Amino acid sequence: MKGLIVSLIFIIGTSVSAEALPSAEEFLNMDLDKSIRFVESLSKEDAKVLVSELRAEIKKSYPKADHFYFLISHLEEIQAIEKEQARLKSLLWVYVLAFLLFTGFLGLILFRQRQAIRDINQMLSK
Numbered sequence: 001m002k003g004l005i006v007s008l009i010f011i012i013g014t015s016v017s018a019e020a021l022p023s024a025e026e027f028l029n030m031d032l033d034k035s036i037r038f039v040e041s042l043s044k045e046d047a048k049v050l051v052s053e054l055r056a057e058i059k060k061s062y063p064k065a066d067h068f069y070f071l072i073s074h075l076e077e078i079q080a081i082e083k084e085q086a087r088l089k090s091l092l093w094v095y096v097l098a099f100l101l102f103t104g105f106l107g108l109i110l111f112r113q114r115q116a117i118r119d120i121n122q123m124l125s126k
Contacts, residue, residue: 021046024057 027035027050042050058065 021049024050024053027054028057 022030022038027038030038039047055065055069058069
């Protein structure tokens with residue numbers, strides 16, 4: 001029972017001390033360094049809420065803001081895909097190199113094993 005009370009107090013304390021999500025206008029007026037730290041600490045759900053509020057706020061002053069938002073979002077996705085493809089290409093080269101080294105090592109082991117068997121057979125036949 002005591003543990004339950006302590007955990008409830010902890011949950012209530014952390015929820016009260018959690019920073020509330022600022023409005024879109026407050027976020028736009030926020031200092032750049034503070035806004036970067038704030039964005040990095042956002043959860044996925046809070047980020048969705050903030051993006052929708054920012055889009056609504058921007059649409060007030062510029063009605064075609066959605067076009068820019070979708071264009072920038074799409075271009076960033078293309079850029080991220082290209083970076084990921086470059087990483088995968090590098091990883092492919094690592095796998096190819098590891099396969100070649102393993103094949104060479106296995107070939108060397110088989111060659112040395114056959115040589116050892118040949119030497120043992122020669123010693124036994126003498």
